[in-house]
Amino acid sequence: LVLAGGVGWWVMGAMESTPPILSTATSVVYVGSQHTQQLTVADTGRGVQTIEVWIEAGGERYEVDSKAYPGSVFSGAEAKTPRQLTLTIVPKDLKLPEGSATLIAEATDFAWGRNLGRVDVPLIVDSRSPRVNVTTGLTYIRRGGSELVVYELDEPVARHGVQVGEAFFRGFAHPARPSQYLTFYALPHTTPPDALPAVVAVDKAGNQTTVPLSFSVIEARPKSDEIRLSESFMRTKVGELLGGDAPPDPLEGYLKLNRDMRVENDATIAKICATSSEEPLWSGAFIQMPNSKVGAGFAEARTYTYNGVEVDRQTHLGFDFASTSQAVIPAANDGVVVYADDLGIYGRAVIIDHGLSLFSLYGHSSSIAVAKGQAVAKGEALGRSGVTGLAGGDHLHYAMMLGGVFIDPVEWFDAKWIREHLADKLSPEAPPVMDMPGDVPGAPAVAPGA
């Protein structure tokens, strides 16, 4: 009886009908030169006996992996714990054809009837890099200045744009040409000479194409200035910007602002500028503050002295426009306000998105007359100039950014530069010859911002 009961118990156990459960990511997988995928097989009954993995493509079967685990139909699997597999798919090694395929995994257990579990994963095998055809020709870029490149891609990609050293400028679908793409990029003032711009396209399978751009660089004449710090100025600003966190030493407090807060604020600006309208919102030249004097230009090297001793160095990444005090600040071009609030050393500030990663910033305002999300037209009042943030006197700090990178605004004030560098590239029809006039290294026909 005991024996019969034991046999009965074994039969019941061995007759279990719960199939193994296979767990893996089942959304469409783009397989580039190599793909790795995790597979877990669990069986709540007698345990996992075999796992087989293959790919079906064009009616053919390509073996990926197979496993047989120790155990017997009498006692079940030696280990009842789930089995983990790391599947590595290298299309070249498997001689897989390009295109759609299915990854299939099947597992059996140690039950009498060998229950079968299965999972199917749709694959797209794509081991070819996207083709990038740059349609714009040789150009010249001023150090700190901007450029626009237009290109075609032969497949939809996951990411495209222009890489310049550490900086990546994201690309957009060309707003006026259905089959083309474009990227506004800059040669950041800090770019090392060997970091050359290149169009980068990465498809969904991770295949990357890099096409270096031909251009010549116009080096900027270095500008410098000395800022003499007074104790009363430092105390006022440290109190305004650090409040209760202000250290007792005014210089220590000032350096906190000029170094740490500057880095923090620029990181905030980069974050704000990471998303932009997919359409250009601006048109024509950007306008400067009327009836104003330029106090400082772009990439001016500033030395800060206190009691005749150098205490800090920073680079000024915008233009300073000084007018009458509390002068009206006009929007430099059409766009949408994406920031209108306190911004540390920039004081009360407004940031406008002009589309396709182009932004303008207005700092040190005494008051702000616009709100985040508001569309503004060229010339519309954003607020009034002031001395908020790290400003010694009433002025507008005007900066422009491409993505999170500060660029020289001078070109954008220049209708001729916009016409000659951008107009053709943004137009619905590509002109037959795209090379710029005067594209001879070091001999530009156009002198932007002269």
Ligand SMILES: [Zn+2]
């Ligand atoms: Zn400034």
